Amino acid sequence: MSKATIYDVAGAARVSLATVSRAINNPEKVKPETRERVLRVIEELGYKPNAFAKGLASRKSTTVAVLVPDMSRASIAEMMNGIADIARVYKYSILLYILDHEETPEEDVLKEIVAAQVDGILYLNDEITDKQHDFLLSIKNDYKIPIVLTNTIFPDDDEIPSVSIDYDKAGYEITKKLIDEGRKNIYMVSTVRKYMVNDQKEAGYLRAIQEASLEPKIMRTSGRISINTEHFNEYFKDQKIDGLIAVRDSIAVSFMNVARQNNVPIPQNISVVGFQNTKYALLARPKLSCVDVPIYDIGAVGMRLLTKLMNQEDITEREIILDHSLVLRETTL
Numbered sequence: 001m002s003k004a005t006i007y008d009v010a011g012a013a014r015v016s017l018a019t020v021s022r023a024i025n026n027p028e029k030v031k032p033e034t035r036e037r038v039l040r041v042i043e044e045l046g047y048k049p050n051a052f053a054k055g056l057a058s059r060k061s062t063t064v065a066v067l068v069p070d071m072s073r074a075s076i077a078e079m080m081n082g083i084a085d086i087a088r089v090y091k092y093s094i095l096l097y098i099l100d101h102e103e104t105p106e107e108d109v110l111k112e113i114v115a116a117q118v119d120g121i122l123y124l125n126d127e128i129t130d131k132q133h134d135f136l137l138s139i140k141n142d143y144k145i146p147i148v149l150t151n152t153i154f155p156d157d158d159e160i161p162s163v164s165i166d167y168d169k170a171g172y173e174i175t176k177k178l179i180d181e182g183r184k185n186i187y188m189v190s191t192v193r194k195y196m197v198n199d200q201k202e203a204g205y206l207r208a209i210q211e212a213s214l215e216p217k218i219m220r221t222s223g224r225i226s227i228n229t230e231h232f233n234e235y236f237k238d239q240k241i242d243g244l245i246a247v248r249d250s251i252a253v254s255f256m257n258v259a260r261q262n263n264v265p266i267p268q269n270i271s272v273v274g275f276q277n278t279k280y281a282l283l284a285r286p287k288l289s290c291v292d293v294p295i296y297d298i299g300a301v302g303m304r305l306l307t308k309l310m311n312q313e314d315i316t317e318r319e320i321i322l323d324h325s326l327v328l329r330e331t332t333l
Contacts, residue, residue, distance in 0.1 A: 004045035007115035013041040016142065021117065064306065065095045065118040067109065069125045073223075074249070074278035075295050076124065079151060082299025083122060090307050092119070099125060107135055114143055120306045121145060123160075126152040126195045136160060146309035150302035151295070153196050153319075161309070161318040163302040167197050170275070170291045170324050171204025174245055177326060178271050179212045181333045183243035187217045189228075189255065190247050198247045201275060205245060225254050232258040242270055249274035253284045256331070272331040286330030294322050 010020050015038060023030045023038040030038070041047075066083060068076050080096075087094050095116060097109050106125070113121060123136065133154050140147050140160060149162035171188075178186050188205045190198050202218060209216045219235060221228040232255050246252035252274040259266055266272055266286060274281055274290040281288040301320060308315055 004047040005112070005115040006047065006117065007111050008045055009038065009041050009047050012045065013038045062091060063093045063095055063116070063118045064120050064122060064303070065097060065113040065116065066122045067097045067099065067113070067125055069099050069127060071098055074280060075151075075276050075293070078278065078295040079124065079299035082296040082301075083150075083303045086300050086303035086307070092307070106132060110135060110139060114139055114145065118145065120310045121147045122150045122302055122306055123147055124150045124152065126197050127193060128152055128154055128196055129194075133157070133160075146306060148302050148306045148309070151197070151293075151298045153200070155196075158318065161305055161315065161320070163298050163305060163320045163322065164197070165293055165298070165322050165324040167200035168204040168207075170293075171201040171245075172208045173204070174273050174275070174291050174326060175205045175208035177328075177332065178243040178245070178273070179208060179214070181243070181271055183271055184214060185217065185240045186214065186243035186245065187219055187239075187241055188245045188247070189219045189221060189251055191223055192220045195247075201245075201247055221251070223248060223251065225250065228254050229258060244270060244272045245275070246273070247275050249276045249278045249280040249284075249288060249290060252288055252331075253280050256284060256286075256288070267331050267333050271333060277327055281327075281329070284331075289329045289332040290327050292325045292327045294324065297322055 006020050010016060013020065015034060019030060019034065020038055023035045027035050064087060066080070068080070070076060084094065095113070095118060097113060099106055099109060121139070128149075136147055137159060139145050147160050149160055149164075151164055153162050153164050154160065175186065186209065188202060190202055205218075206216050219231075221231040228251055236258070244252070244255055246255065252272050256266055256272055259270060264270060272288065274288050275293070276295065277290040277292040278295070281290045301322065305315070305320065
């Protein structure tokens, strides 16, 4: 069975995906010589339109692509619940694409998504570079596929709508909470890999630290527990620390486990907070204080916004900022 895609046909025939779709679905709208060239390539490659392919020209499919960085994150799973619930209401099917940069470059994954002729894309990857953003813009503008950034942002972007919280404000507020407790040596534990939302969290942290005339201390580690546990054991061996803000709940819990192994009481000696309020926060002992990010709602609102774009409805807000809150439990004073 041929594995040729519509993208392969477009490349071989030197036309756009929309032209291939029109040649199949609305041949009268394509110049005869172009149509013949496309049909010849289709026959040569043995291309068979898939079940979703109702045509880029007609845009009649009911499929949404959701691009996620890693399904092992608790926050991603909860966001998917919100997306799925709204998709079910509007009778949209979901194609889930999980990024694995070591196996397949993101650009190739996006090409595959375009070839699947989806109606819209929810982009959940929070590691978004200038190159990736430019490629998303080309998909939106060249192939007329609506895109919504979901729990991720791209600064000064007025073309691709987004749904998120004010991570800068949240970072500022949770840092102020520790400062008000009297903490002086507050670390923010972020990731080695660059994520847009973590940049915003760090910006809020730095603003609060500078206002209080304290020394900023940002540590970068991996989201993998085996790696960050080793980092904590070494890094904090001789460091003064009385407060810690982790960009993910799982990282905060990893630190708490190291503290317990070293007989350091929390929160008596160190206040610890997370930045998602996932199930890890409630499972931790002591229970973890957090910035509560409305993960389910972000997914649901992102999906609803995408349905409006796909139906060409008027959009009053292109950057939707949902409310967050601080949930204080047993790891803060």
